[in-house]
Amino acid sequence: MVTDNKKIAIVGGGPGGLTLARLLQLKNAEVKVYERDENRDVRVQGATLDLHEESGLEALQRAGLMDEFKANYRPSAGKLKILDKDLNVFLDEHASEESYAEDRPEIDRAPLRKILLDSLKPETVVWDSQFISMEKDGEGWKLHFKNEKSYYADIVIGADGANSKIRSYLSDIKPVYSGVTMVEGNIYNAEINAPKLWKLVNGGKIFALDLHQSLLFSTKGDGTLTFYTGCKTDENWVKDSGIVFDNKEQVFNWFKKEFSLWSKDFHELFESDEISIIPRPQYHYPPDQKWETSTNLTLLGDSAHRMPPYAGEGVNMAMQDAFELAENLTDNDFKDAKSALSNYEKSMLKRASEITEITLNSTEMLHSENAIQNLLNMFQGG
DSSP states (O other): OTTTTOEEEEEOOSHHHHHHHHHHHHTTOEEEEEOOSSSTTSOOOSOOEEOOTTTHHHHHHHTTOHHHHHHHOBTTTTOEEEEOTTOOEEEEGGGSSOOTTTTSOEEOHHHHHHHHHHTSOTTOEEOSOOEEEEEEETTEEEEEETTSOEEEESEEEEOOOTTOSSGGGTOOOOOEEEEEEEEEEEETTHHHHSHHHHHHHTTSEEEEEETTEEEEEEEOTTSOEEEEEEEEOOTTHHHHTOOOTTOHHHHHHHHHHHTTTSOGGGGGGGSOSOEEEEEEEEEEOOTTOOOOOOSSEEEOTHHHHOOOSTTSOHHHHHHHHHHHHHHHHTOTTOSSHHHHHHHHHHHHHHHHHHHHHHHHHHHHHHTSTTHHHHHHHHHTTO
């Protein structure tokens, strides 16, 4: 196998990187994961994840982790309500036995991360390792980290997310702004700190769509309510707005102005100080992106094909990248790493191109004039 007698470095310990590490270890490859978080107990931000049968779930199946997944997933977390700005309900899956996402079970990010971490050999993950730079070292790479430590690897996998530093060693293609910026908020102990909205979400998800804007909600098993505002803005809005996003009152003042025609019931989002807020301008890579295959370096997940979250494909794409890359690296038919990486990248970039187009269409649809009707039509196959 290509991986025989090779040291493999995976930079980034998200679902994609950890899945790849697990799959490679099952084939006895020597793997280290370099993760910037200080330790495994750092709070995991972001909404719950829906895993798709052909990608995220397939990866867990190949990793031998479906029993652990079934013990930790949340059966009702995918139940959806669709609302307008005045809280009129257009769809409520809680009132029905059927679900449009019944083949996409939901799991919180923290339990998924724990499942994957627990499946790895001891000391596979090197914590507190924020990547700074690397340079060629013989047939491989010497990687340098902020903690002033350096490590050698024969093959490097960039799994370091949307703002990947590894990517620049392989491609100079820049991301394209989608036209939409999100503001993510996480309200902790939400049953107490945002009781009306917590009850409204009812352990599932809400898509509130109106006036070319979106408010998306989901709950997590630890009692967190995660929300995302979506607005069409200029690319530099985050900087030009002058808002200090870790100042809740400044963000609330913006929200009251930007969503002034929306029900004031949504103001409950900002009533508690137990909240974290971060702005997220949404970018994507050109669907036709390509680069020259390296002999010892590639990318997976957002570092390869970042895109907005409005089709729910991000984690699934990363986990599919992981099992396809592992399959290529451990396939005896390839005589060297470059051949294996080339085959992986050809398939990955083609798939990413198709999913990027779908995601951009979904992003536009959810912020269009008739967003709710368009979404209902999509669910109903219209």
